[in-house]
Amino acid sequence: MDIKSFSPPFETNCEKCNQAISITTHFQCAVFVCSGCRESYRFRNNSLINNNSRIDTKDHQEYIPLGAVGKIRKRLYKMIGFAVKKEKGTPYRWREYLLFNPYYGYAFLAEYDGHWTFLEQLIVHPKEVVIKNDFAFDRKWFRFFSDYKSVLVYAQGEFCYDVFKGSESEIRELISPPYILSYERSNEEQMWLYGEHIDEDDIKDAFAIKEDPPEQVGIGICQPMKGSLNYTTLMRLTGIFIGVLVVLQFVMTNLARNEKVLSESFSIRTDSLGNMLPLVSESFEITKAPANLELEFYSSVDNSWMEFSTDAINETTSEHYGFTTAVEYYHGYDGGESWSEGGPAASSVLSHLPKGKYHLNIWPTRGDMRADTFSVSAKTDFPMYSNMFAVAGVILLFPLITYLRRRGFEERRWSNSYYSPYEEE
Ligand SMILES: [Zn+2]
Numbered sequence: 001m002d003i004k005s006f007s008p009p010f011e012t013n014c015e016k017c018n019q020a021i022s023i024t025t026h027f028q029c030a031v032f033v034c035s036g037c038r039e040s041y042r043f044r045n046n047s048l049i050n051n052n053s054r055i056d057t058k059d060h061q062e063y064i065p066l067g068a069v070g071k072i073r074k075r076l077y078k079m080i081g082f083a084v085k086k087e088k089g090t091p092y093r094w095r096e097y098l099l100f101n102p103y104y105g106y107a108f109l110a111e112y113d114g115h116w117t118f119l120e121q122l123i124v125h126p127k128e129v130v131i132k133n134d135f136a137f138d139r140k141w142f143r144f145f146s147d148y149k150s151v152l153v154y155a156q157g158e159f160c161y162d163v164f165k166g167s168e169s170e171i172r173e174l175i176s177p178p179y180i181l182s183y184e185r186s187n188e189e190q191m192w193l194y195g196e197h198i199d200e201d202d203i204k205d206a207f208a209i210k211e212d213p214p215e216q217v218g219i220g221i222c223q224p225m226k227g228s229l230n231y232t233t234l235m236r237l238t239g240i241f242i243g244v245l246v247v248l249q250f251v252m253t254n255l256a257r258n259e260k261v262l263s264e265s266f267s268i269r270t271d272s273l274g275n276m277l278p279l280v281s282e283s284f285e286i287t288k289a290p291a292n293l294e295l296e297f298y299s300s301v302d303n304s305w306m307e308f309s310t311d312a313i314n315e316t317t318s319e320h321y322g323f324t325t326a327v328e329y330y331h332g333y334d335g336g337e338s339w340s341e342g343g344p345a346a347s348s349v350l351s352h353l354p355k356g357k358y359h360l361n362i363w364p365t366r367g368d369m370r371a372d373t374f375s376v377s378a379k380t381d382f383p384m385y386s387n388m389f390a391v392a393g394v395i396l397l398f399p400l401i402t403y404l405r406r407r408g409f410e411e412r413r414w415s416n417s418y419y420s421p422y423e424e425e
Contacts, residue, residue, distance in 0.1 A: 006078060006102055014039060015050055024080050025100055029158040035066060060084045060154045063213060064097050070206035072118060077101050081157035088149035098159060106160055108193065114213065115220025116203055117180055119195030126192060133419065135174050142174035142181050145221060145417045178224040197222045219413040225406055234399050241395045245388060253383035261285065262378035268364060281360040281376060283315065289355035291380045296347040299327045299374035304367035306374060312350060315357040323348045
């Protein structure tokens with residue numbers, strides 16, 4: 001739609017200050033306020049009737065000038081009325097711009113603390129489907145954010161509704177960012193508005209305004225968080241990554257050879273003073289590198305323990321890989337119940353071993369003299385799940401951080417509301 005589609009306005013002059021007046025909406029105009037002297041008029045039968053009342057103050061500068069034309073959401077709008085309103089009993093003020101398109105009718109732009117919302121009137125009032133504090137509309141859940149009385153502070157231009165009569169109306173706002181539902185009720189009328197956050201730069205561009213828009217303070221009532229994926233996309237991506245990871249793990253588990261490379265039994269040997277002597281295992285070969293190696297120690301300890309300080313030694317490079325494994329097994333009967341702890345076997349895992357010939361040097365120590373044998377078995381190239389869990393942890397970190405960031409953002413938003421779900425009291 002082109003600007004030419006706006007039909008020529010009704011034109012006259014202000015009775016008080018003689019300023020030229022043009023009324024875009026003709027008979028749809030209910031009230032007109034002269035921008036020169038703030039004298040207010042009613043528009044009846046194609047003529048202006050003086051209300052004999054005026055708005056006293058003019059300390060409010062509109063960002064979008066009266067009569068400016070701009071395209072919002074692909075529709076051409078003309079700014080025809082500007083009003084400043086405040087919350088009754090508080091200093092909080094916001095600005096409302098009435099927009100008009102001859103085909104689509106009226107729309108509003110509201111600006112509070114530099115945050116902008118584009119609103120359109122709902123012809124059909126939403127059916128109230130309320131569950132706890134949530135209100136279902138347009139396949140979204142809206143949450144009750146605020147209720148207050150609004151008082152008109154200033155107005156200029158033309159209005160399709162009686163901007164004075166509704167000068168003390170009750171407003172309820174519900175949000176589902178970036179969307180907002182606003183219900184406004186005065187003695188005369190009630191209306192539902194459905195809106196969405198709009199970027200301040202889009203306003204600047206739409207109306208080709210040179211000055212910068214009002215500076216933003218805090219978080220807007222339905223401002224979306226920038227640079228963050230929505231939950232559905234995030235969950236979908238996380239699901240895909242985890243799925244790929246599980247498939248990879250499955251493939252690697254199937255490719256693993258699970259090769260047993262050592263199985264040997266030992267008898268404890270002591271010197272003449274009773275000190276236990278170190279033992280040396282047979283040599284075994286790791287053919288595929290880097291390899292993991294699981295060493296399982298078994299000893300039939302009974303209410304006792306045995307510990308093995310071990311070095312795996314690469315016979316080619318003489319490199320040592322030290323580790324300690326403890327077997328402990330305790331059991332008993334206490335207060336009518338039998339209990340047990342530990343077991344006769346324990347294992348240790350070495351990872352990323354280079355290939356080559358290896359043997360083990362084992363220094364055993366024990367809790368009592370009864371246990372005098374043990375055995376060691378070693379296997380290599382077995383599937384390890386620890387890597388998968390580590391990667392899964394990193395993948396899950398991303399939604400977690402996003403969740404925490406968003407929660408912080410929402411807490412700041414809701415700090416402006418009496419109905420914050422984040423304050424538990
Ligand atoms: Zn005037």
